[in-house]
Amino acid sequence: MCAECVIEASNLTKYYGKFCAVDHISFKVEDGEIFGFLGPNGAGKTTTVRMLTGISLPSDGWATIKGHDIQKQSVEAKEVMGIVPDISNVYTELSAWDNLTFTGQLYGVSKADRERRARELLEMFNLYDRRHEKLEDYSRGMKRRVCIAMALVNRSSILFLDEPTAGLDVQSVITIRELIGKLNRDGLTVFLTTHNMEEASQMCDRIAIINHGRIAAIDTPERLKRTTKGLQSVEIAFETMNRSISEDLKALSSVTEVRKQGDKFKLYTDNPPSVLAAVWDYAKAKGLKLITVNTVGPSLEDVFVKLTGIREEPESGARKGLRGRGRRTGGMQ
């Protein structure tokens, strides 16, 4: 066992009938890090979280939380963790205050301490003024904040977040990301599952990419990007567009693939300077005016697409279900 690890999974496996949802995965999460668990829908992210938190029992393998086996020493393991599932599983018939204090009771927190903690958290999440309202009157973002607050009532040192920002408006997303960042700076270890590239890239110290129940890679976001050679690209836009441009660009030297993304073209290459020169010559020859030129390094999305094998039809624009931007390394706009 690893001394610095607060979460350790070994050969964790889950079968639903004959279908293997999680296939002998092993990983370690160190104290104080934000560990991202990135994968497409149905990859096995939620199933993994459910096994790590004791909600579901694994078919094979084991997991420990701060050295406590989640099956054999489940009480000790569960005492130090908080869970925010993919849907806000709050009691909508109860108020925010009652939800938090009830959670405190489940964790054996004394009355005085759980009331103090409920007040602290509701103030931190800007919900204290509406603490006595039933949650059925709350917005989705507010329910999400209550759900996160409930996971912190027991002063957990490990927080499992399953798609914490899915389906929320931009303001709620920003608020929740800032809160997670602050909690992590205060020492909380975060296990974050997401299919949002930007979220994973911005927030996580390390990322595991899971697909079809297997871990395809584990590393820091930047190292993952560097391992993916040949995914550099040049992003260009012309003032005027016509149908032949795409075919012409494909024919340029050093261009391996062309994707149309809105009003822009993304030219994949392993030699950006050569492509830049060729694009410049092409524009000049055709009398086209370049309005955007960027060289883009491989993005986490590119790494993800390469490792998971998810591909859309060429030139179909943004990839389905994936968000985020490449790493801009230079250009004009």
Added chain:
Amino acid sequence: MRRKQIVRELKVAWAIATKDMKIYYLKTPSLMFGILFPFAMFLSFVVGRDMPISRAIPVLVAQTVFFAASSIGPVSIPIERRLQTFDRFLSAPVSLLTVLLGKTIAGFVYGVGISFIPVAIGLAIFGSQITDLVALTMGMGLSAFGFAAMGIMFASLPGQGPGQVLMPLNFVRIPLLFISGVYVAVKDLPSWGQVASAASPLTHTIELIRLGLGGENFFGPAINMAVLTFYLIAFLIAGMRFHIINQKRD
């Protein structure tokens, strides 16, 4: 240390029970299958029959305990499973037994609370008398616990709504009424019926309640209590086993 842990688990069970009381006691399926249903069935069998009300009161009390106590688990657990609030218990640092005990207590309080109404009406209006307080208390209390545990056991059936649990539960609850000496006294049943009634927990509920309110008892209170205790333990153990199977399957 062990004592401290037990006290903590009991506090958590009570917290779960009080939370369920707040949320589920007034839900439509609880009122429908826990209160309306036994009262309606009672009236349909009693109205027009030449039976003094004071003799019918134990039947109503037993039916109310039976239906009310066994309805709360099948209402709360499927709803919580659908909304994933049941996962909160599975990820909390408490045993599954504590969670199910909390749910059972919620059913117990509902069953005892509702069945106390016909007892009070019988005493106040129809001249019923308590002749054996222990038998009546055990008949209501022990039965309410057992039937609440039976509801919890049925609630482990896969399903995302109370209807998916209450319907199969009614397939068991309604036939039990006819073999348990509720409408026909056990002594008047054929011999095969008496054997079947001995195996039904509801028989022992009605026997104890009848004894408590001045009526006859066929099997004897000791056997009644022993059988009810056996069923309480059996339902709790079976409920736990089924919930663990669900955890493995989910």
